[in-house]
Amino acid sequence: MNENPVIVAVDFPSAEPALALAERLSPELCRLKVGKELFTRCGPALVAGLQDRGFDVFLDLKFHDIPNTVAGAVRAAADLGVWMVNVHAAGGRRMMVAAAEALQSSSHAPLLIGVTVLTSMSDEDLREMGYTESAGQRVLRLAALTRECGLDGVVCSAMEAPELRAQCGPDFSLVTPGIRLAGDDAGDQRRVLTPADAIANGADYLVIGRSVTGAADPLEALQRVHRELGSLA
Numbered sequence: 519m520n521e522n523p524v525i526v527a528v529d530f531p532s533a534e535p536a537l538a539l540a541e542r543l544s545p546e547l548c549r550l551k552v553g554k555e556l557f558t559r560c561g562p563a564l565v566a567g568l569q570d571r572g573f574d575v576f577l578d579l580k581f582h583d584i585p586n587t588v589a590g591a592v593r594a595a596a597d598l599g600v601w602m603v604n605v606h607a608a609g610g611r612r613m614m615v616a617a618a619e620a621l622q623s624s625s626h627a628p629l630l631i632g633v634t635v636l637t638s639m640s641d642e643d644l645r646e647m648g649y650t651e652s653a654g655q656r657v658l659r660l661a662a663l664t665r666e667c668g669l670d671g672v673v674c675s676a677m678e679a680p681e682l683r684a685q686c687g688p689d690f691s692l693v694t695p696g697i698r699l700a701g702d703d704a705g706d707q708r709r710v711l712t713p714a715d716a717i718a719n720g721a722d723y724l725v726i727g728r729s730v731t732g733a734a735d736p737l738e739a740l741q742r743v744h745r746e747l748g749s750l751a
């Protein structure tokens with residue numbers, strides 16, 4: 519298991535609760551993910567604030583646009599010094615290749631990850647959108663394309679991790695949201711597993727939001743995750 523597999527999703531509407539959470543957690547226990555809401559409100563200054571507190575930051579803006587635009591966006595992310603950045607694999611081959619090439623000249627390139635099928639999507643959601651493949655089949659297809667394009671890994675549900683590991687090999691990072699501590703509400707997520715099951719399935723990184731941020735004591739919830747993984751006594 520990766521020595522620091524937990525990424526806490528800091529999904530807050532302003533800087534204050536995000537920085538307050540960072541003060542309570544520690545870079546030894548987790549990395550932090552900044553997503554669309556927090557970044558749109560607070561921008562690069564918030565990313566820098568978290569980095570100043572010692573955290574690696576996953577900038578989760580899921581870029582999905584024409585190749586030239588996405589190449590510029592990931593270059594801008596690299597300039598922020600983030601540890602990981604993502605694009606939608608559904609943007610296709612030319613978009614993903616442009617993104618990977620944009621990072622080649624970067625002195626500190628972030629890990630570049632392709633989002634396959636959102637963990638909030640079920641087979642039924644995909645059918646309604648005209649896709650004939652199941653979520654699992656589509657994840658495998660998009661992951662193969664992502665790997666061919668030279669990206670470092672994919673975002674997927676840990677439910678798909680065993681097949682992906684077999685298909686993509688040991689060096690391809692599997693980043694898995696849709697994680698819930700036992701008893702927690704799945705909310706809008708559809709393809710959900712517990713931390714221990716996700717790691718057992720071969721996930722490299724667990725993205726955990728509300729099970730930690732919505733807990734009465736977020737540090738205790740994060741420590742519970744580590745206890746479940748056996749990474750904390």
Ligand SMILES: O=C(O)c1cc(=O)[nH]c(=O)n1[C@@H]1O[C@H](COP(=O)(O)O)[C@@H](O)[C@H]1O
Nearest residue numbers: 527553578635636637673695725726727728
């Ligand atoms: O790219 C992501 O991080 C992501 C991809 C995906 O398929 N599903 C998904 O939930 N996420 C993100 O992971 C986090 C999950 O949050 P919780 O459902 O609260 O644990 C959110 O910040 C989502 O934006």
